[in-house]
Amino acid sequence: MTTTIRAGLLACAAGVLTASAAGAETITIATVNNGDMIRMQKLTDDFTAKNPGIELEWVTLEENVLRQRVTQDIATNGGQFDVMTIGTYEVPIWAGQDWLVPLNDMPEGYDADDILPAIAGGLTTDGTLYAAPFYGESSMVMYRKDLMEAAGMEMPEAPTWDEIRAAAEAMTDEDAGIYGICLRGKAGWGENMAFLTAMSNSYGARWFDEEWNAQFDSPEWEATLTDYLELMNNYGPPGASSNGFNENLALFQQGKCGMWIDATVAASFVTNPADSTVADQVGFALAPDKGLGKRGNWLWAWNLAIPAGSEKVDAAKAFVAWATSKEYTALVAENEGWANVPPGTRTSLYENQDYLDAAPFAQMTLESINAADPQNPTVDPVPYVGVQFVAIPEFQGIGTAVGQQFSAALAGQITAQQALENAQKLTTREMERSGY
CATH class of the missing domain: 3.40.190.10 (Periplasmic binding protein-like II)
Structure with a gap:
């Protein structure tokens, strides 16, 4: 089932783009129908308030269908999506095909070095980050x-x-x-x-x-x-x-x-x-x-990536930075409680006592992520x-x-x-x- 949600424009704030509401740029985001992604859609008023020149259109799909749709679109350079939710499997393969936009120049304050090494390693090719993790898991x-x-x-x-x-x-x-x-x-x-x-x-x-x-x-x-x-x-x-x-x-x-x-x-x-x-x-x-x-x-992460076929890279990058930032984590904590923030992506989260106190599963999650070895997965x-x-x-x-x-x-x-x-x-x- 496909659900399309349009996030309306809110009051002007310092954003990446300066377009007026009349000339707003719409980016289309393909995502999976998991709970964390549904929660993200409900919180996008925060993004549109900070980026009044960008509208968001969501295409929310069941996991197998999402994979089919985004794979077909990116392989044919279809340009249907500006942001794709993809997994750890696709990132190195698609990066090697030059199908993804590099993310090494994320906005100031994004702190890519804070991403857990086990997660970042699967999203990096030749030292370049090609997708930003929304949540990581074992x-x-x-x-x-x-x-x-x-x-x-x-x-x-x-x-x-x-x-x-x-x-x-x-x-x-x-x-x-x-x-x-x-x-x-x-x-x-x-x-x-x-x-x-x-x-x-x-x-x-x-x-x-x-x-x-x-x-x-x-x-x-x-x-x-x-x-x-x-x-x-x-x-x-x-x-x-x-x-x-x-x-x-x-x-x-x-x-x-x-x-x-x-x-x-x-x-x-x-x-x-x-x-x-x-x-x-x-x-x-x-x-x-x-x-x-x-x-x-x-070892897995659901990540946000920008297909090379997108004509709205700056707007898409602004959204990816917002959705995978430490500030977004704090936003979820404020609205849903610390136990419900997206897990498994940032070192700082597992050093946050508020999160450790609220999430009895935190240490087990981190231990499981760190124990997985994609370079030597078998006996x-x-x-x-x-x-x-x-x-x-x-x-x-x-x-x-x-x-x-x-x-x-x-x-x-x-x-x-x-x-x-x-x-x-x-x-x-x-x-x-x-x-x-």
Whole structure:
């Protein structure tokens, strides 16, 4: 669903542009329908007050649709958008194609050096910043403390997958409509494959060996997919093959999930009493491991970038600077409370005692982000960079196709073995076509 929101012009203030209201410049912003982005749209009166020569037009899309739209537009130099919400995956690839406007000359006071090194590293090519992070994330376990206590169990700070399975079994109560674990099942390279790739890393699996040979016929991938399907089939909610981030967020907020392993950014939404029926019962733990030295956590940021095809670069840059600044963080804190500010982007946030006091998940988030290593994401060596994705242009198509196979297995349409065989064949075929 597409929602278009126009932010009206407010009183004149010192802004980047000096155009009159009659000659106002409209920039079009493509963004994802996540909670933090929706919150940003509600606060844009602050931007238009400071930039009276700029109007904003929003195109808000579901995650998979957003990726399709912005990829098509930027690859064809369509010029439909002036600001795009893109992920850590796209930034280095698109920067290498000269598709993005460099952001090294942000307005005075922006303080790019304050961006967390782990996040900035994924957005920088040859020393040049090509996207500004709106929020950064890893992944972690969110769980119901009351259900764990009722089961006579205690969640370790650093659980194993076996401990997660035991907790899921203990907390499942289908008669009460409570499922021990909720995980992504919706097909997509950034939906179910984000979770499953990160999980597979902890199992010792790889997408490719060092010669770019697909590895879905390995015992490690078989163990990953088998355990995932057993978790979801035995202790997960019905219809899980249709559930992505937003669907599982809603289930957890409604008290229907004992555990949810997903983005650290969700922490503020599950602990907000205005949205979550279990806000006071949520605990946090690191993503699980299998004892092989890698946890099943990812590294991601949703970022604002300016496509090279935009004819309104100055206005777009003014907006990007506003939306990813320390001042914007303070604006959210003033309106929504410190616990709800966009996490995972700036060092200064994790040195702010007001935030640390308000956000019980802050240190776990920072530890998870810092623990992810996109340069060495797997147990065995690989020729690619990326934790829950492979940073090559072909991955978007291959990852989604593999995600469709695994989602079909979750829906019971094919077996796990069939899904893995299909994934091996289609990945090998596409990589050979691409010349690897």
